[in-house]
Amino acid sequence: MAADQARSNRRVVLKRYVTGFPTEDDMELVVAAAGAVTLAVPPGSRSVLVKNLYLSCDPYMRGRMSKHDDGSYVQDFVPGEVLTTFGVSKVVASGHPDLKEGDLVWGMTGCEEYTLITNPESLFKINHPELPLSYYTGVLGMPGLTAYFGFFEISKPKKGEYVLVSAASGAVGQLVGQLAKITGCYVVGSAGSDEKVNLLKSKFGFDEAFNYKKEQDLNAALKRCFPEGIDIYFENVGGAMLDAVLLNMRNHGRIAACGMISQYNLEQQEGVRNLLCVVAKRIRMEGFIIMDHFGAYGKFEEEMVGHIKEGKIAYVEDVVEGLEKLPEALIGLFHGRNVGKQLVAVARE
Amino acid sequence: MAADQARSNRRVVLKRYVTGFPTEDDMELVVAAAGAVTLAVPPGSRSVLVKNLYLSCDPYMRGRMSKHDDGSYVQDFVPGEVLTTFGVSKVVASGHPDLKEGDLVWGMTGCEEYTLITNPESLFKINHPELPLSYYTGVLGMPGLTAYFGFFEISKPKKGEYVLVSAASGAVGQLVGQLAKITGCYVVGSAGSDEKVNLLKSKFGFDEAFNYKKEQDLNAALKRCFPEGIDIYFENVGGAMLDAVLLNMRNHGRIAACGMISQYNLEQQEGVRNLLCVVAKRIRMEGFIIMDHFGAYGKFEEEMVGHIKEGKIAYVEDVVEGLEKLPEALIGLFHGRNVGKQLVAVARE
Ligand SMILES: NC(=O)c1ccc[n+]([C@@H]2O[C@H](COP(=O)([O-])OP(=O)(O)OC[C@H]3O[C@@H](n4cnc5c(N)ncnc54)[C@H](OP(=O)(O)O)[C@@H]3O)[C@@H](O)[C@H]2O)c1
Ligand SMILES: NC(=O)c1ccc[n+]([C@@H]2O[C@H](COP(=O)([O-])OP(=O)(O)OC[C@H]3O[C@@H](n4cnc5c(N)ncnc54)[C@H](OP(=O)(O)O)[C@@H]3O)[C@@H](O)[C@H]2O)c1
Secondary structure: OOOOOEEEEEEEEEOOOOOOOOOHHHEEEEEEEEEEEEOOOOOOOOOEEEEEEEEEOOOOHHHHOOOOOOOOOOOOOOOOOEOEEEEEEEEEEEOOOOOOOOOEEEEEEEOEOEEEEOOHHHOEEOOOOOOOHHHHHOOOOHHHHHHHHHHHHHHOOOOOOEEEEOOOOOHHHHHHHHHHHHOOOEEEEEEOOHHHHHHHHHOOOOOEEEEHHHOOOHHHHHHHHOOOOEEEEEEOOOOHHHHHHHHHEEEEEEEEEOOOHHHOOOOOOOOEOOOHHHHHOOOEEEEOOHHHHHHHHHHHHHHHHHHHHOOOOOOOEEEEEOHHHHHHHHHHHHHOOOOOEEEEEOOOO | OOOOOEEEEEEEEEOOOOOOOOOHHHEEEEEEEEEEEEOOOOOOOOOEEEEEEEEEOOOOHHHHOOOOOOOOOOOOOOOOOEOEEEEEEEEEEEOOOOOOOOOEEEEEEEOEOEEEEOOHHHOEEOOOOOOOHHHHHOOOOHHHHHHHHHHHHHHOOOOOOEEEEOOOOOHHHHHHHHHHHHOOOEEEEEEOOHHHHHHHHHOOOOOEEEEHHHOOOHHHHHHHHOOOOEEEEEEOOOHHHHHHHHHHEEEEEEEEEOOOHHHOOOOOOOOEOOOHHHHHOOOEEEEOOHHHHHHHHHHHHHHHHHHHHOOOOOOOEEEEEOHHHHHHHHHHHHHOOOOOEEEEEOOOO
16 A cells, blocks of 8 residues: 555544533544545654554543533543544554554554554554454553552552452453452452343452342442452442442552542532541542553553463453444443443454 | 548540430539549559549540441440540559559540549550640640641642641641641641631641631632642541532642541531542542551650740640530530630649
């Protein structure tokens, strides 16, 4: 393919800022006319042109769909412009000395077929192309590092401790649970369907799991699963689950505040009433944003690749085919439609 | 006074378990008949009989006035039995080799004139009787250590950081503010009266202070006081203040969860809605119970005595005279009636 060949580019753009639950109609697949992409980088630039293979659907993208007047930890999307996300891509043309045509990378890219990446320093080279490339949107990408860093660095687990993971069958949760088992912890997961609960126990080796949608009383469910209480809560959902967890934490417990997906689409957040437990039980609740810790990626990648190759970590992903499916897949996260890591296959090579 | 002299003993007992705000009527001053106290320890015991000089009124005592079926970090009071609290006492008779008649100690004792202390290992000797003895209920006692440990060990302050202290004129708050100034922080206090606000600025050297009862909008008050946001929140009150603070925390901020007095008398706790900020701003919120850290007392005492003698720490206490005033003084904490550290002078020597 000639490096200066011009072609069209399909892309998913934000139509408008979102309030409440996002719908497919908040996004739009637009086809930039033939000639929109020149398969070359502008002369003299250090940019990189990539072809996107796999695009990740992540819950935090919901936040970017709303307008934040006083800023957020990540830039808001702009109506009319292409969405961006973490993805696995192949370099088509490069102005950067460290990247060349054919290199496989993962990092922030556009929800489109081809993306001109103007800050290629943000990209990671894919060191293990012998594993499925899609893994670099999940177990070997941002969610994997989130599980690893959040569990080990924020929760500071010890062998034998009692661990609860919410949204446990998802991209992050399935890995946290398995890392906790590797560490010698007792691990319980909560998830939103019986199918997911089965997966947690049969595939990911959780000691126990429950379907939070079927529990009348989350406090009672936690008391049943944790008669001794919870040492570590890996928090992915917030709201009512967090409130019930606080009542069941043990002294000196830790809450790794990774996300609170149950709150992302609410115009007014739910109130959490049991925070006095933080004092009485000497709880540490700590938030983190994984983008701050990408420096830890190299060490993580090698360790996680090791676990995968030794069969110590199982991994389930939910792949939809075609860029046009991205809006539906993204929205599905907020209805629990994904089973495992949600991603979109845009192209296979 | 002969060591075996028998006499009466006035004591404050809990009348019944409390729900909602406590009232004077929940407690009772009873006079144990003449002969109730023998000014001697039982033969062969290692107990210590003390005469109580100063008794501390502390917010956490409210928790002990209710029944906790599944336990608490501290024992519930028992209806009909004497309340216990931290106090400054003089040894009257001792079965313990390390304590002798006339020694001055502080530690957990009864809300009464004389107390037989069966675990004298829990008592601290008073090393600086040249300072007012009452200080050992406050700046040199439990609340002082709370301020010191909570601020330095939990908040981990750095010079130049922005610090908010709630219940700022109280026993703990006034000290946190001054320790923060010594550390080179910018310090704002919130308190419940204009008199207290003045005290914060004129006596304790806070950079700014506000009367939270007069603010229509706590979020706006915090924005006014902290245009750059808050690095450290020393949390004494919980509820609406915590919710507003979360909106105004800076990235990587810390919340030392010392207490949440605004919630102690509520049958249903208020909901805190802005916890998503914990994730987005990478906040660490950490609770502690100072009784876990009494091992740090010796180092603290010497450092704090140094500050006091050098005039670097000012200290305001609110002393009521007479054991019979204890119920009123204790209840007053929950209405903000105390100005400074609340204590009761039971006897002067
Ligand atoms: N701090 C960071 O840097 C960072 C990085 C990555 C991810 N995260 C966070 O980690 C969490 C998990 O992310 P992920 O990528 O692994 O997503 P995921 O779990 O693969 O997908 C989202 C899942 O959340 C659950 N969910 C949706 N709405 C819910 C609700 N109202 N109540 C409870 N559960 C609900 C659904 O599972 P069920 O069927 O079980 O309900 C859904 O499948 C999210 O909160 C995300 O924002 C944070
Ligand atoms: N974690 C621990 O080990 C530990 C140890 C000691 C103390 N503490 C906690 O530290 C905090 C301060 O204790 P302290 O001994 O220094 O008490 P204090 O501040 O001397 O006295 C209590 C003060 O709390 C304020 N207050 C009462 N009700 C309130 C409400 N509804 N909203 C806001 N403020 C209210 C009042 O001041 P205003 O006039 O300003 O409202 C009152 O004067 C308490 O929460 C206590 O439980 C914790």
